[in-house]
Amino acid sequence: MRALIEAGYSNTYPRRVVIQAIASAGGCFSPFEILERGRSWHARLGLTTVYRTLDLLTSLGLVHKVHHEEEGCHSYALADKAHEQRIVCERCHRAVALEGHDLQALLEAIGQETGYHIKGHRLEVFGVCPNCQK
Amino acid sequence: MRALIEAGYSNTYPRRVVIQAIASAGGCFSPFEILERGRSWHARLGLTTVYRTLDLLTSLGLVHKVHHEEEGCHSYALADKAHEQRIVCERCHRAVALEGHDLQALLEAIGQETGYHIKGHRLEVFGVCPNCQK
DNA sequence: TTTCCTGCAAAAGCTTTGCACGCAG
DNA sequence: CTGCGTGCAAAGCTTTTGCAGGAAA
Numbered sequence: 001m002r003a004l005i006e007a008g009y010s011n012t013y014p015r016r017v018v019i020q021a022i023a024s025a026g027g028c029f030s031p032f033e034i035l036e037r038g039r040s041w042h043a044r045l046g047l048t049t050v051y052r053t054l055d056l057l058t059s060l061g062l063v064h065k066v067h068h069e070e071e072g073c074h075s076y077a078l079a080d081k082a083h084e085q086r087i088v089c090e091r092c093h094r095a096v097a098l099e100g101h102d103l104q105a106l107l108e109a110i111g112q113e114t115g116y117h118i119k120g121h122r123l124e125v126f127g128v129c130p131n132c133q134k
Numbered sequence: 135m136r137a138l139i140e141a142g143y144s145n146t147y148p149r150r151v152v153i154q155a156i157a158s159a160g161g162c163f164s165p166f167e168i169l170e171r172g173r174s175w176h177a178r179l180g181l182t183t184v185y186r187t188l189d190l191l192t193s194l195g196l197v198h199k200v201h202h203e204e205e206g207c208h209s210y211a212l213a214d215k216a217h218e219q220r221i222v223c224e225r226c227h228r229a230v231a232l233e234g235h236d237l238q239a240l241l242e243a244i245g246q247e248t249g250y251h252i253k254g255h256r257l258e259v260f261g262v263c264p265n266c267q268k
Numbered sequence: 269t270t271t272c273c274t275g276c277a278a279a280a281g282c283t284t285t286g287c288a289c290g291c292a293g
Numbered sequence: 294c295t296g297c298g299t300g301c302a303a304a305g306c307t308t309t310t311g312c313a314g315g316a317a318a
Binding site: 144 | 297298299300301
Binding site: 091117127 | 171221223226230232235237240241243245248249250251252253254255256257258259260261262264267
């Protein structure tokens with residue numbers, strides 16, 4: 001929210017609702033899911049606003065677009081460090097941060113090899129969580 | 135092609151054309167691009183057939199659906215491991231497959247630790263390519 | 269007040285389905 | 294022959310755009 005204001009955008013209720021809808025569960029959601037969750041706080045929230053807010057948040061780097069096979073492909077998640085490495089359940093779609101797996105050595109090797117100046121990465125692992133295996 | 139027949143599907147001209155359209159350039163293409171390329175061999179090829187053939191090839195594991203930000207998100211590439219790992223330039227947005235970096239050990243460790251039944255992964259590395267560093 | 273934001277409605281894109289014809293086996 | 298596969302057309306979704314009213318600063 002603060003970041004929005006600092007970037008010169010208004011602090012509006014619909015925007016807060018969209019952010020809350022994404023942030024409150026730590027998962028990744030499609031625009032439509034965000035609409036549904038958001039409507040529990042703001043019944044008149046519109047899909048258009050969800051799309052526009054997601055674009056805005058993405059352009060500010062506050063949210064990441066995440067590829068998600070099962071939900072029409074576009075889902076969004078908060079862009080904090082934890083979300084650079086995540087594991088996603090293919091059944092319940094819950095996403096959990098993967099911590100403690102350091103890819104630094106691998107990334108450095110890749111930088112050496114390709115000549116790229118590495119800035120960041122994203123690792124997504126897909127699978128079925130213990131709960132959904134039952 | 136052989137794999138199609140072995141799985142009990144017919145060897146038809148449109149299917150061969152779709153396969154050739156993907157295989158002949160080694161890149162990844164959207165369904166519409168595949169249609170256009172395919173029409174250079176088979177002018178009456180239909181988009182429906184492209185979609186159905188891609189679904190079929192995907193279900194047989196011959197082709198992978200690839201997330202591709204610039205082209206409406208759904209692109210397809212021959213199913214080699216390379217396309218699960220990519221490096222993307224933040225300036226020119228060109229994406230290059232990262233080959234030869236095996237994450238298998240890491241994925242197994244993650245599976246052990248989290249109890250997930252791992253199905254797949256995607257590693258995206260962001261940086262600035264040698265050309266854009268100039 | 270003035271500008272930016274919102275929500276509705278409509279348009280534009282992409283993907284899937286229904287169906288009759290035609291080719292593969 | 295017999296059924297699977299194809300292409301057209303239409304339906305279904307998702308995403309974007311245009312606008313007039315409303316809220317933020």
